Amino acid sequence: MDNLETLLQQHFANLEPDLRAELLQEATVKDLPEGEMVIRTGQYLKSSVLLLEGLLKVSRQDQEDHEFLMYFLEPGQACALSMLCAARQEQSEISAQAVSAARVLLVPMHVAERWLTKYPSWHTFVIGTYRERFEELLQTLDAVAFRSLDERLLFYLRKNQQVKGNQLRISHQQIAGELNSSREVISRLLKKLEQRGVLTLHRNFIELHQVG
């Protein structure tokens, strides 16, 4: 597929050409409609996930109904958690969902491992992925540990803004879920933020104003 090669070149420019070629051979391409789950909690992964197109939302879940937004993945990035689970042959404790229609590459575990020694650029990529996600995670941890819910809400909205723009099509219920809070509380806090002029509330979407 011509299109595929272009995407690879565009978003994975740092990988050496040989590796890109082998990626096309060894990896499975998968197209995901909006809303589809790529990874589910409790699943055993046997592949690493690389994102070619679209937007993925990676979140943490526990036994009960709690879920929790960790970070977004954009094209050219890989899911560190998927590598981690795959490598350990353990159950996934996270889930990934396509926020918008997405196209991913699935690299089988054993291939990914082989490449680590074969291609320096792959190795760098993997290490880089861990590093980036580690930092994201630290930020999230900070927010949860040190900030109160209203600050975290703002943090959450900004994070969404970065990848989705100013118009967020999302319900209060969903937000509550991803911040592990309850709808009523989120409603109240959003109202406050509206009064402060940070955003405007509409039915089923929130309009963020530019930062002053």
Next chain:
Amino acid sequence: MDNLETLLQQHFANLEPDLRAELLQEATVKDLPEGEMVIRTGQYLKSSVLLLEGLLKVSRQDQEDHEFLMYFLEPGQACALSMLCAARQEQSEISAQAVSAARVLLVPMHVAERWLTKYPSWHTFVIGTYRERFEELLQTLDAVAFRSLDERLLFYLRKNQQVKGNQLRISHQQIAGELNSSREVISRLLKKLEQRGVLTLHRNFIELHQVG
């Protein structure tokens, strides 16, 4: 130093002999008295930290006085965060403190990078370090995000128990700091735990009972 080689063999058995030899040449050994900070927030790191002996406490801090226990490092382990900061030439946002007298190896950044391609076992070690710490961090995140303070307190105590044994020499104030709470609250919760028979309170130390 003979002792040093023994320690290396003992705790870093998975590293190939050549690498262990080179470690002795290239890395700086540093002895830390109890309580000493190895890494401070805001510092620029130029080395990765490997632990040979003793116990290190790695915590996160923010601008204000908040601090936050992330995990403990035991001999044979390396600080993933130190690798991360060093590699990025960024300011450290964490701190590491010797809980008991410790001996560490400092591997200069450029050497560590060179080894990544030179020694497969080093490469495996680094990836493994990221993975382990990633998982620890996820656990911590879970605790903070989903658990209430009394559960987190228990989680914290167990974590300490694993590395320090049943007798914890620690004040309520310190605990409060590392859980980002306040002394009074911790005192009260500890009292509850004592009533439940989980532990016994003494001045400046807490005795954990065996898990039933």
Next chain:
DNA sequence: CCATCACAGTGACAAAAGTCACAGAACTGT
């Protein structure tokens, strides 16, 4: 056009955690 449904707003109350004030107990050095 109306029944249904998801979404949003709100008041009242409960629970969890943080803050303030103070007191006593145990250690420390002189």
Next chain:
DNA sequence: ACAGTTCTGTGACTTTTGTCACTGTGATGG
């Protein structure tokens, strides 16, 4: 032995967050 310090316990209060109950409102589909 005594003063000073650190650690701990506790009651009263506030703030933040969660829960419950109920209302309104727009969308959608027969």
